[in-house]
Amino acid sequence: xxxxxxxxxxxxxxxxxxxxxxxxxxxxxxxxxxxxxxxxxxxxxxxxxxxxxxxxxxxxxxxxxxxxxxxxxxxxxxxxxxxxxxxxxxxxxxxxxxxxxxxxxxxxxxxxxxxxxxxxxxxxxxxxxxxxxxxxxxxxxxxxxxxxxxxxxxxxxxxxxxxxxxxxxxxxxxxxxxxxxxxxxxxxxxxxxxxxxxxxxxxxxxxxxxxxxxxxxxxxxxxxxxxxxxxxxxxxxxxxxxxxxxxxxxxxxxxxxxxxxxxxxxxxxxxxxxxxxxxxxxxxxxxxxxxxxxxxxxxxxxxxx
Numbered sequence: 001x002x003x004x005x006x007x008x009x010x011x012x013x014x015x016x017x018x019x020x021x022x023x024x025x026x027x028x029x030x031x032x033x034x035x036x037x038x039x040x041x042x043x044x045x046x047x048x049x050x051x052x053x054x055x056x057x058x059x060x061x062x063x064x065x066x067x068x069x070x071x072x073x074x075x076x077x078x079x080x081x082x083x084x085x086x087x088x089x090x091x092x093x094x095x096x097x098x099x100x101x102x103x104x105x106x107x108x109x110x111x112x113x114x115x116x117x118x119x120x121x122x123x124x125x126x127x128x129x130x131x132x133x134x135x136x137x138x139x140x141x142x143x144x145x146x147x148x149x150x151x152x153x154x155x156x157x158x159x160x161x162x163x164x165x166x167x168x169x170x171x172x173x174x175x176x177x178x179x180x181x182x183x184x185x186x187x188x189x190x191x192x193x194x195x196x197x198x199x200x201x202x203x204x205x206x207x208x209x210x211x212x213x214x215x216x217x218x219x220x221x222x223x224x225x226x227x228x229x230x231x232x233x234x235x236x237x238x239x240x241x242x243x244x245x246x247x248x249x250x251x252x253x254x255x256x257x258x259x260x261x262x263x264x265x266x267x268x269x270x271x272x273x274x275x276x277x278x279x280x281x282x283x284x285x286x287x288x289x290x291x292x293x294x295x296x297x298x299x300x301x302x303x304x305x
Contacts, residue, residue, distance in 0.1 A: 011065035018058030019243040056114030059124040066131035069232045074223040085212040090129035093205045094121040103201030106186035135233035136163040142275040161206035166264025169256045174247035227275045234272045
């Protein structure tokens with residue numbers, strides 16, 4: 001009997017496929033007015049639905065995928081301990097940003113990303129903060145295999161926040177300054193149309209909810225995983241990074257894209273390939289009673305010191 005695809009991987013697949021369709025639409029279909037005009041009435045309706053709901057759909061799939069991964073890998077309680085601060089603090093930052101200009105600068109969201117909370121922030125935006133922040137921090141947390149004191153925890157938080165911010169280096173120009181923007185800036189930006197304040201806001205918001213989650217988990221309950229277990233968040237982060245990278249290169253934003261590669265993609269690759277495999281992890285784990293974490297079909301040991 002053929003085994004069913006685990007729900008977390010199914011949702012991740014839908015998330016990635018949605019982004020591929022998004023890239024196709026933004027780079028090939030929308031600029032081609034002749035193709036759009038040649039569509040039948042049914043084709044125009046499908047195209048219109050995709051433009052209105054495609055952006056929201058891929059973020060919903062991403063959030064579901066990340067939540068299921070967390071539940072299956074580190075447990076429901078630890079996943080909720082990250083999800084709630086990530087969503088709550090990010091939507092607070094976004095509402096402040098769109099109404100006061102703090103902490104990101106003066107900007108506003110346009111259409112295409114779903115229903116807006118208080119008429120300001122699409123409900124999908126805090127979901128994207130969650131799944132990208134969670135993916136970045138789970139990979140960065142592998143550094144805590146060397147120790148779970150505050151020094152190592154702060155390094156993991158800094159790495160996770162930097163990787164999260166580097167995604168914005170690549171994504172923001174392509175999504176705000178192209179012919180089909182999803183948000184717009186209301187102030188002159190020093191860095192390719194974006195204010196430097198934006199990146200401080202991104203790093204600070206990410207560091208804040210990662211710190212809150214780490215505090216809730218406690219020193220002896222940090223999610224320190226092996227290479228097999230961080231494959232999922234690595235793919236999640238890499239897929240979203242590639243989506244932003246293609247859009248940025250297509251729009252001519254080469255410097256932000258290259259900067260994002262240096263401070264985001266390279267750290268991700270280094271962390272992934274230097275994290276021990278499952279069979280090697282027991283040699284590092286000094287806990288006499290390791291927790292067995294189940295990721296659907298695979299049982300592996302994980303150090304939860």
